[in-house]
Amino acid sequence: MKILLLCAKAFETMEFSVFVDVMGWAHDDFQCDIEVETCGFNKIVTSTFGIPITVDRLIDDIRPEEYDALAIPGGFEEYGFYDEAYDEKTLKLIRDFDSLNKPIATVCVAAFSLAKSGVLKGRNATTYHLRGGYKQKELAKFGVNVINEPIVVDRNIITSYCPQTVPDVAFRLLEMLTSEEKMKLVKEAMGY
Structure with a gap:
């Protein structure tokens, strides 16, 4: 199995690295046939x-x-995250994964890429919830049914609040790709 980890300009390293670590533990210590491949608009992001x-x-x-x-x-808007997160190449990639019913896991404001692509219209999702919930209100403007929960799963799509949720998002994705049993083994081994 192969996970594509999309690194748009100004992505948050914490939200990136946990996917690598969780899947790395699953692969190396629990013989899960999973690898992570990174991609971006440029070779160096x-x-x-x-x-x-x-x-x-x-x-x-x-x-x-x-x-x-x-x-x-x-990622952070003030560093240009939405320049690539809203680019048509990103939006098409998201639509293609969704049309194939493949899992899509996002953290925090990456949910806006999904919303902009149209795949969240009429579906449940969440995003950054602090500072008065202003980001959740913005997400709702895309026709998204915003649920004020740390992690929201709607069929093949996982969305989440903020950096704190990243391990759980990665574990949910691992469970979707393997099994609850495998996910729990990796989670316990990593101290969660």
Whole structure:
């Protein structure tokens, strides 16, 4: 199995790294046939706090049928996250994964990419909830049924509140791809 980890400009490193770690533990310690492949608009993508990441593939070269799931970390608007998170290439990628009914896991404001693509219209989701819930109100404007919960799963799509939720999002994705039993083994081994 292969997970595509999309790194839009200004992604948050914490929201990125947990997917790598959880799936790495599952692969190396529990013989789960899972690998994570990163992609971005450029070979080097700079995170919100200035950490550069070299990605495996460019978004133009991605074929959704070669992957089993898509994961998208959120990022900071003031560093330009939405420049690529709202780009038509990102939106098409999301629509393609959803049309194939493949799991899509997002953290925090990455839910806005899903909403902008149209795949969340009429569906349940959540996003950043602090500071008066203003981001949740913005998400609702896309026709999303916003649920004020840390993690919301609607069929193949996982959305979440904020960086605190990242481990649980990654574990939910692992469960979707393997089993509840495998997920619990990895979770316990990692101290969660």
